[in-house]
Amino acid sequence: MTPKSEIISGPVRVRMAPSPTGPLHIGTARTALFNWLFARQYGGTFILRLEDTDRERSTLESELDIMSGLKWLGLDWDEGPERGNYGPYRQTERKEIYDRYLNRLLQTGRAYYCYCTREEMEAERAAMESQGLSYHYPGRCRDLQAPPPGKTRQLIRLRVPAGRVEFNDLIRDKVSVDSGELDDFAIARSNGEPLYNFAVAVDDIEMKITHVIRGEDHLPNTPKQILVYQALGVDLPRFGHLPLILDTDRSKLSKRSGKTNFQDYIDQGYLPDAIFNFLALLGWHPKGDEEILSRAEIVAMFDLSRVQKSGAIFNLEKLSWLNAQYIKQLSDADLAQALRPFLTRAGYTISSEEYLVQVAAVSRDRLRTLSDIAAHAGFFFQLADYAPSLLPWKESPREETLRVLRAVREAIRALDPAAALEPAVINSTLAELVNQEGKGQVFWPLRVALSGLRASPDPISIIGVLGQTETLRRLSLAIEKLGNNVVS
Numbered sequence: 001m002t003p004k005s006e007i008i009s010g011p012v013r014v015r016m017a018p019s020p021t022g023p024l025h026i027g028t029a030r031t032a033l034f035n036w037l038f039a040r041q042y043g044g045t046f047i048l049r050l051e052d053t054d055r056e057r058s059t060l061e062s063e064l065d066i067m068s069g070l071k072w073l074g075l076d077w078d079e080g081p082e083r084g085n086y087g088p089y090r091q092t093e094r095k096e097i098y099d100r101y102l103n104r105l106l107q108t109g110r111a112y113y114c115y116c117t118r119e120e121m122e123a124e125r126a127a128m129e130s131q132g133l134s135y136h137y138p139g140r141c142r143d144l145q146a147p148p149p150g151k152t153r154q155l156i157r158l159r160v161p162a163g164r165v166e167f168n169d170l171i172r173d174k175v176s177v178d179s180g181e182l183d184d185f186a187i188a189r190s191n192g193e194p195l196y197n198f199a200v201a202v203d204d205i206e207m208k209i210t211h212v213i214r215g216e217d218h219l220p221n222t223p224k225q226i227l228v229y230q231a232l233g234v235d236l237p238r239f240g241h242l243p244l245i246l247d248t249d250r251s252k253l254s255k256r257s258g259k260t261n262f263q264d265y266i267d268q269g270y271l272p273d274a275i276f277n278f279l280a281l282l283g284w285h286p287k288g289d290e291e292i293l294s295r296a297e298i299v300a301m302f303d304l305s306r307v308q309k310s311g312a313i314f315n316l317e318k319l320s321w322l323n324a325q326y327i328k329q330l331s332d333a334d335l336a337q338a339l340r341p342f343l344t345r346a347g348y349t350i351s352s353e354e355y356l357v358q359v360a361a362v363s364r365d366r367l368r369t370l371s372d373i374a375a376h377a378g379f380f381f382q383l384a385d386y387a388p389s390l391l392p393w394k395e396s397p398r399e400e401t402l403r404v405l406r407a408v409r410e411a412i413r414a415l416d417p418a419a420a421l422e423p424a425v426i427n428s429t430l431a432e433l434v435n436q437e438g439k440g441q442v443f444w445p446l447r448v449a450l451s452g453l454r455a456s457p458d459p460i461s462i463i464g465v466l467g468q469t470e471t472l473r474r475l476s477l478a479i480e481k482l483g484n485n486v487v488s
């Protein structure tokens with residue numbers, strides 16, 4: 001673990017470098033967040049760079065998905081090419097820069113053209129593998145004085161010196177690799193089209209990145225990128241590899257788990273603050289035990305030296321719990337605003353903002369995600385049909401339930417229509433009946449009559465939201481259902 005005091009030695013510049021070959025992945029969002037936190041904590045710069053050199057797999061749709069997801073999470077980037085609105089950078093727009101660096105490497109002899117064809121190398125690979133050996137490019141074109149007759153340039157390779165590549169990872173401490181394991185790897189195609197590790201290193205150099213913070217799956221790339229830095233004679237940034245994200249069974253969180261697509265969390269109604277808080281704790285934890293932390297607290301407390309080496313377990317239960325806590329903290333008006341699209345999507349018509357705010361207030365405690373609202377509170381907008389057999393409390397006979405519902409209806413009808421339906425008013429109206437019949441006998445059928453459900457916010461607050469007229473209508477409907485049906 002690198003002590004915090006040794007992590008920084010000047011202005012911080014970090015970057016997020018997703019490949020736009022699919023929708024925003026939850027792990028990419030976590031990496032982006034850690035970079036952003038680090039930048040914000042030190043007043044540094046956070047850059048978004050789209051690594052779109054794989055033209056076949058990169059799509060505009062993925063770019064938009066990634067950018068809108070990061071924005072939704074509140075991760076703003078600070079810089080970009082002259083296109084207004086801060087970027088992002090795109091590798092496909094930086095060919096001249098890669099050419100410049102490539103020429104430098106070719107001129108200094110740190111890179112060379114390789115003439116070996118794919119077929120030759122495939123045959124060599126097959127031969128070596130049949131002897132149980134792993135394939136290494138034998139460096140045939142390394143010291144050629146002239147192109148072999150009849151052959152054309154295939155690739156540009158880095159001349160990798162013998163020795164060890166070593167670096168002090170901010171999270172994983174000392175990493176050391178024998179460069180013999182890395183071959184003279186290819187850095188570009190013969191037409192100058194840059195290959196992955198070369199483009200990343202050049203961009204990080206050009207963008208003056210001070211800290212490369214990315215997922216542990218990139219650890220094998222880092223020695224190659226360091227060799228590019230060394231070949232160019234430039235200083236290295238610091239590297240920090242974030243722990244893998246694991247599923248609850250400790251396997252790597254896979255697409256198949258259905259938990260990796262960031263947009264799904266937006267669609268299910270997780271709040272940006274909850275996701276922010278949750279992702280921050282995926283591999284990092286503050287000194288104390290507190291788990292609900294505001295953005296400002298996380299920015300202030302975040303500490304790369306407290307990021308763990310071992311895999312970070314992705315616990316959906318914890319996310320739901322956190323989300324429920326954040327839902328509790330919203331004002332009624334903000335919650336209503338957040339719930340609106342979920343109700344509309346579920347097909348409910350919202351008569352007024354005021355009504356929605358009341359629904360939000362009484363439903364709040366039952367919500368773990370915003371999309372829960374449809375199941376928990378849809379009845380406020382439209383009472384679904386329900387079985388009459390749901391109305392009686394326990395084994396209570398139908399006649400008794402009918403009698404109680406009629407009495408409740410009378411009590412509600414007797415209220416002054418101009419008076420506010422405060423819980424205290426309704427409670428005292430029903431107090432005598434509850435005393436005589438018992439709580440269950442009154443509140444169970446009342447709940448079902450009002451909501452059509454077994455579980456709902458308490459019936460008294462439902463009456464407050466529905467109002468006198470609608471409450472009476474629903475009570476009459478229940479009475480009618482019971483009157484017309486034999487309860488089984």
Ligand code: GLU
Nearest residue numbers: 017018019051200214218
């Ligand atoms: N483009 C790489 C990816 O999407 C990230 C490269 C990096 O962070 O260095 O996985």
